[in-house]
Amino acid sequence: MPSASLNGEIITGWDSFHSESAKAFGFPEFYGRNMNAWIDCLSYLRDEDGMSKFRLKENEMLNIEVLHSEKLRQHAAEILEELEFCIAAINERYDDYGEKPALKLILR
Structure with a gap:
């Protein structure tokens, strides 16, 4: 299974979260650096939309x-909570399209 890693040790706020995300997921230069843009970039991983370096096969999941x-959690709990919420929303979007979830969050 493909995976992307975010380093929680260096994420201290939204700016560092979006920098880490852009690097980990290969978001395009015009990435909007907000959670709406984050969701948009990860909502079509099984399509060729060019919004991420990942392209998933049917039923494949991306481990985050x-x-x-x-x-x-100590430094920016709201980011972790928003990340969990957004991953659930994206997976719900895939379900709405009749597809299996595409993202799995793993906390280490």
């Missing part, structure tokens, strides 16, 4: 690993 997740 948050390394040092306890550090992130």
Whole structure:
């Protein structure tokens, strides 16, 4: 299964979260650096939309690993909560299209 890692040790706020995300997921230069743009970039991983470096096969999932997740929870709990919420929303969008979920959050 493909995976992307976010380093919770260096995510101290929204700016660093979006920088880490852009790097980990290969978002395009014009990535809007907000959670609406984050959701848009990860909503069509099984299509050729060019919004991420990942292209999933049918029924394949992308593991999103948050390394040092306890550090992130200590310094920016709202980011971790929003990440969990957005992943659930994206998976719900896939379900609405009759597809299996595409994202799995792993806290390490």
